Amino acid sequence: MKNTTQVDKPAVTDKSRRCFIAGMTAIFSAATAAQLLGGNAISVAVAYTPKANSAKTTGKIFSQTQMNQLKDICAVVIPKTKTLGAAEVDTHGFLDNQLFHCHTKDQQQQAKSILVKIDQVASKKFNKPFTACDKQQQYDLLTSLEKIQNGFNSEDKQNWKLIKGLIIFGYYTSEVGASQELNYLAVPGGFTGSVPYDKDGKGTGSLAYY
């Protein structure tokens, strides 16, 4: 159920973007920061567009095999129900892009290492990589990760929380997650302090600060 109102917005000026790009020349001098941080402040700021084939291509951070693994993980964490799940809206592709632009090299390393560990445990327990396990096996494995069992340790859980947090963030800021799975009110029309909450009702998707 969408509640959107068209706001008659005049054309966006490109001035701010030109200033942004013009200012980039000063960034070349900050080599140290570039080494420590991820991101590419020079790259054109375009919204991440969900792609159908992210799992089959090499990512900015992850290898193609890892992208494929990440897709399966997304499908387990937030599966398809009445609405599409995290994998269907290319949360794995978003995650790869977001880690690249907004997270440190250390965090990128954390993300990669938990994928490696998940595969190691899958091999040990099921004699196959994570992507070759069936849905129940994948679910049980990740659940055991959260319980710190099966050879996973607490450092693994910390690394897992980074990935899981990004999957959740990526899904609930996607168009499907924010506006179909949740109620997205672009223009609520005013604040009402008391309304009944229907048990099968949805939570609100759009909040001012993410």
Place this chain on the structure above:
Amino acid sequence: MNDDLYIKETKQVFDAIVVGSGISGGWAAKEFCERGLKTLMIERGPVVEHRKDYIGEGIPPWQQPQRTKVNNLLVEQQYKIQQQCYAFNDATKHFFGNDRDLPYTTAKGTTFSWIRGNQLGGKSLTWHRQSYRLSDHDFAANSLDGHGNDWPIRYKDLASWYSHVEIHAGISGSKEDLPQLPDSEYLPPLEMTLPEKAVKASIEKHFPGRTMIMGRTAHLTKPTELHLSQGRIQCQARNECHKGCSFGAYFSTQSSTLPAAAKTGNLHVAANSVVQSLIYDEKTKKVKGVRIIDNNDLSEREYFGKVVFLCASTIGSTQIMLNSKSKSFPNGIANSSGALGHYLMDHNYNATAQGDIPGFENENYRGRRPGGILIPNFQYKPSLGSKHYLRGFAFSGGAYREDWKSMQHADGIGINLKQKLGQAGKWRFNLSAQGEMLPRFENHIVLHPTLKDKWGMPQLEINCRWSENEMLMMEDAAKVGAEMLVKAGLENVTSGATHRSPGIAIHEVGSARMGHDAKTSVLNKYNQSHDVNNLFVTDGASFCSSAVQNPSLTFMALTVRAVDYAAEQLKQGRI
């Protein structure tokens, strides 16, 4: 806006020059213009036009490059300090000053988070809109405990000016008859949720002398004819104000004071004009105008006027004065007292209390309320104060239902997780303290002896730290907050004091204080400098104490009162 509004080079001698276009500057410009005076409003940053330049407004997260997060490298290199601000995100970053271009230092062993804008409208675009009058308890606080100097004004001097600005701006709130928080001219208050009403009832029952009210906000909950005629409509409860609001539903220079000023035909605006210093005429003992360095090409020019109002923000105005040296004023213009730069204060945001509200499963709210509740300072005079520290604090906060952002941290994956995150979670309530900071001489700003910024101006060195009074107050606030929540039946109540820097409240005041005595203050009771009678400072720099209330409404009232005085003085030929 007509093409003549924005100017660059001009030989015109204006009646009034207003430096700054934010909360204070916008009001000064409007009031001078409406009195028929030719006014130049100067802004160091670029133009931001209402609606047209709100480039972050109305863009859903999935259409933003990083879903509201700012690119890492950009933050590190250009917004390292500004990113500390709660309102800083990818859709608002263009309304924050660029830290690479606007560096400053802090004295060894101290930190200060100087959060600021750098565009037309200043922080009136990004403020939190909380608006409160000061009371006589606040004006008397310094003289009662001996910290700082006596304010040269009292509530009766400002009351009608508060009304004047409130009617134009539009302030929502409820009449409460509180001695420490005088009522404003109100539009209807924002609504409380049922859990908030329950907590309010508990506080009033168990803690006589305390109350909880809806916060007073500069939002058009119900616009008057005046507001509608200005092209402003009712607040739509998006709570994305910091991106700019095309509805004009909250007060900003763009939505409210600038259009009123421009309408008179008496206004000119010089944007991209960094005021380097004031031009002082030793013979006439007056300020003649200002020296400008262009924001973009660093070229120099001058503007001239009969009276100069500094409304460049607390630290910005003081910086200009410190940098305006002359034979008569080797330590900065209008600084014969030596008080310029001193008695800097900010509010203390270093205590919170929060907990779960049991029940209310069937209760929800609709819309994103742009302001929360307030527990006004109940220690507003010495007899009501703590035994261990002076002055007091207020709490802001409110109730909300958890959503996916907080519910995601628990264990769980798959269908159960999706089901849980798809619903509204339990109710929670939080309180954040806003504490008064004592005025101290040692908390001050100076010009750095060697470091300069991109415009060749000396950088500032800020030397400001919390004293023991502030720290004891915050520890107490955390306890007091928790106590009230436990008494109200909340569960899993946690609380604590933190150690964030001064500056992070973004309510910095002081450094060019007013006072009766020209030997210990910079300004008189009309915000007019003691030393230079056509120089006025009407923003937060003029404050003698920080009080507990958010200061912006008082910036507005002081400014319009000072314009009224200055315009009369001009008319009588006395300045």
